[in-house]
């Protein structure tokens with residue numbers, strides 16, 4: 312099991328818009344779960360892992376973003392009503408990681424975000440790959456990956472490729 316992010320960012324480095332949405336949703340080519348290489352990425356994953364703030368909007372989505380994937384959410388007060396699948400939650404990241412490992416069938420885990428949850432699992436030594444994709448537009452403001460993510464993370468470039476929608480995907484191995 313490898314825990315990996317696939318985090319979108321604008322060309323000027325923002326990972327959330329000023330009103331709190333992932334930059335991806337501002338891309339005119341974005342179709343939830345169907346564009347930007349997500350179908351291929353999700354096929355190699357068996358689960359998604361995220362923080363409560365990232366999870367909550369999915370409950371109101373027309374389309375469930377993680378079909379066929381187990382869902383694990385970190386948080387002390389995670390609402391789950393309306394979710395079409397069972398949601399595994401815990402307020403303790405170490406305990407949630409144990410639940411994730413106990414359920415593992417060997418596939419990858421998509422650490423969806425947000426920055427605070429990525430840093431939480433990185434600090435536990437559980438983040439294997441930091442995947443980012445840089446979108447071809449500017450936001451001019453919003454949230455950056457750091458300072459939430461510790462800058463002492465050591466990154467080794469593993470893969471780069473361009474996406475049909477004009478973005479560039481970069482994967483780093485973390486240590």
Ligand SMILES: NC(=O)c1ccc[n+]([C@@H]2O[C@H](COP(=O)([O-])OP(=O)(O)OC[C@H]3O[C@@H](n4cnc5c(N)ncnc54)[C@H](OP(=O)(O)O)[C@@H]3O)[C@@H](O)[C@H]2O)c1
Pocket residue numbers: 317318319320326327328331332333334335361362363364365366385386387388389402403404423424425426427428429431454459
């Ligand atoms: N660019 C992208 O691809 C992308 C992807 C996903 C999200 N985002 C953006 O990221 C932003 C949200 O990120 P965020 O960092 O603010 O929130 P988050 O990581 O999604 O969720 C934070 C919540 O997770 C729980 N949590 C996190 N660390 C914890 C720890 N060490 N111990 C216990 N609980 C912990 C807490 O839940 P409780 O408060 O319930 O205890 C905390 O309030 C949004 O703006 C979203 O749009 C961007």
